[in-house]
Amino acid sequence: MTNFSELNISESTLRSLKRMGFEEATPIQEGTIKFAMEGRDVLGQAQTGTGKTAAFGIPLIERIDPKNPAIQALIIAPTRELAIQVSEELYKIGYDKRIKLLSVYGGQDISRQIRALKNKPQIIVGTPGRIQDHINRRTLKLDQVQTLVLDEADEMLNMGFIDDINAILENVPENRQTLLFSATMPPAIRKIASTFMKNPEEVKIKSKEMTVENIEQFFVKAQEREKFDVLTRILNVHQPELAIIFGRTKRRVDELSQALSIRGYVAEGIHGDLSQAKRMSVLRQFKENKIDILVATDVAARGLDISGVTHVYNFDIPQDPESYVHRIGRTGRAGKSGLAVTFVTPREMGYLRIVEETTKKRMTPLRPPSESEALAGQQKVAMEKLVEIVQANELNDYRILANELLEEHNAVDLVAAAIKSMTKEPDDTPVTISEERPLPARRERSGGGGRGRGGDSRGGRRDFGRGGRSGGGARRDGGRRDGRREGGRKDGDRRRSSSPRRRED
Ligand SMILES: Nc1ncnc2c1ncn2[C@@H]1O[C@H](COP(=O)(O)OP(=O)(O)OP(=O)(O)O)[C@@H](O)[C@H]1O
Numbered sequence: 001m002t003n004f005s006e007l008n009i010s011e012s013t014l015r016s017l018k019r020m021g022f023e024e025a026t027p028i029q030e031g032t033i034k035f036a037m038e039g040r041d042v043l044g045q046a047q048t049g050t051g052k053t054a055a056f057g058i059p060l061i062e063r064i065d066p067k068n069p070a071i072q073a074l075i076i077a078p079t080r081e082l083a084i085q086v087s088e089e090l091y092k093i094g095y096d097k098r099i100k101l102l103s104v105y106g107g108q109d110i111s112r113q114i115r116a117l118k119n120k121p122q123i124i125v126g127t128p129g130r131i132q133d134h135i136n137r138r139t140l141k142l143d144q145v146q147t148l149v150l151d152e153a154d155e156m157l158n159m160g161f162i163d164d165i166n167a168i169l170e171n172v173p174e175n176r177q178t179l180l181f182s183a184t185m186p187p188a189i190r191k192i193a194s195t196f197m198k199n200p201e202e203v204k205i206k207s208k209e210m211t212v213e214n215i216e217q218f219f220v221k222a223q224e225r226e227k228f229d230v231l232t233r234i235l236n237v238h239q240p241e242l243a244i245i246f247g248r249t250k251r252r253v254d255e256l257s258q259a260l261s262i263r264g265y266v267a268e269g270i271h272g273d274l275s276q277a278k279r280m281s282v283l284r285q286f287k288e289n290k291i292d293i294l295v296a297t298d299v300a301a302r303g304l305d306i307s308g309v310t311h312v313y314n315f316d317i318p319q320d321p322e323s324y325v326h327r328i329g330r331t332g333r334a335g336k337s338g339l340a341v342t343f344v345t346p347r348e349m350g351y352l353r354i355v356e357e358t359t360k361k362r363m364t365p366l367r368p369p370s371e372s373e374a375l376a377g378q379q380k381v382a383m384e385k386l387v388e389i390v391q392a393n394e395l396n397d398y399r400i401l402a403n404e405l406l407e408e409h410n411a412v413d414l415v416a417a418a419i420k421s422m423t424k425e426p427d428d429t430p431v432t433i434s435e436e437r438p439l440p441a442r443r444e445r446s447g448g449g450g451r452g453r454g455g456d457s458r459g460g461r462r463d464f465g466r467g468g469r470s471g472g473g474a475r476r477d478g479g480r481r482d483g484r485r486e487g488g489r490k491d492g493d494r495r496r497s498s499s500p501r502r503r504e505d
């Protein structure tokens with residue numbers, strides 16, 4: 001590992017990094033900072049949670065002239081939450097240089113943003129739709145931008161933002177620097193990147209597997225109708241401190257979070273149909289550990305850095321391997337360990353194998369715990385809690401009561417009752433979980449390593465960039481008709497309009 005002071009970074013930025021607790025550069029930072037500081041275009045790929053934000057953030061801040069009031073850098077991110085998070089990290093890196101920055105995203109009052117833009121921010125972080133909106137209103141002047149960053153570029157293209165990105169690019173000087181970072185780099189994105197990048201330096205941090213080693217990966221085979229019960233049993237055995245459960249659709253997320261709450265878990269859902277205020281408050285509560293379980297669509301899969309997420313559950317197997325990599329990457333960040341469990345119905349086993357082929361990592365089969373194992377898990381927690389209370393030794397007020405009880409009852413019975421009263425026993429309060437259609441059966445491929453074939457009617461995301469798709473970009477819902485799948489343009493609108501139904505506007 002290299003110390004940041006060996007990377008030719010200014011004193012003020014070094015001070016900021018120190019304050020952030022960053023001592024040594026991570027491999028992707030070490031590999032890209034030098035090129036990016038020279039003004040080169042960089043295509044950076046490294047596993048989830050390995051510091052890609054600072055890998056583009058540090059050189060970007062270094063190249064800002066604090067005396068120039070113009071917008072000098074533009075960062076585009078696929079979701080509002082990610083745009084906010086990236087701007088917070090850049091703010092910290094640029095703190096000692098007194099750099100002004102602003103994030104602009106849909107769902108926030110545009111006139112407030114317009115007023116804030118008059119304050120002369122030097123860096124803008126935003127979502128594609130809202131940036132484009134500001135360009136159309138002529139409230140965003142990008143003619144002095146020297147660095148453009150596309151964080152999670154493949155996701156933005158998957159979401160159908162290609163037109164917005166192209167339109168934004170037309171407003172940014174051609175001789176700018178372009179930085180593009182993601183944990184996954186499907187071939188289609190490389191191809192597209194080559195059209196808007198100049199002789200990019202490709203930095204890929206080599207690793208045997210695409211996912212980080214410190215995430216233990218399991219799958220559990222279950223019929224669609226059994227999944228919820230299996231999930232609650234697993235939760236009772238695992239006792240996750242902070243968990244994210246990914247569901248395929250918004251309806252799924254709503255139903256799951258309600259069902260979990262009914263069964264006594266502290267859970268909340270997040271998806272693109274919620275108001276921005278609600279999305280932000282749910283995320284804040286999760287970060288503050290006021291919520292134990294965040295139930296989410298893929299809106300929370302990319303880039304979000306929430307420290308302390310111990311478990312990720314894919315209640316529905318993602319339909320493409322990239323999504324899997326990003327989802328489970330919400331745990332096991334910055335060297336911490338994590339655990340991921342993916343539910344798969346028997347018909348969907350082909351998808352599991354494709355994920356494994358892509359990540360080059362086998363998942364361990366997990367036998368669904370029985371009801372008695374789930375109960376044993378809860379009893380263990382109750383016992384541990386009891387021992388903790390004994391060890392804390394603050395029982396003076398209770399000892400007299402205990403002696404009173406012991407006069408009439410057997411000691412073992414009393415302790416057993418205490419354990420029982422603290423154990424969350426199986427709860428079968430009825431809940432509603434509509435059945436999702438499993439993904440269409442997909443034959444397991446016989447080696448060969450090639451990824452997704454264009455012919456699959458549901459393979460919308462993988463088809464990206466193939467003939468005839470250039471108008472609206474690929475749709476994440478892969479043509480499903482329920483209109484509830486998260487992201488992208490549900491109406492298939494190919495015009496470059498700011499459709500109100502899009503996720504970011
Ligand atoms: N050099 C460093 N030293 C210590 N911690 C770091 C360093 N660089 C980044 N981090 C921390 O590591 C965590 C993950 O960083 P970041 O969010 O940039 O990862 P990422 O590679 O962009 O992941 P993803 O692919 O999920 O977007 C953050 O909490 C960040 O503050």
Ligand SMILES: [Mg+2]
Pocket residue numbers: 052053151303
């Ligand atoms: Mg990131």
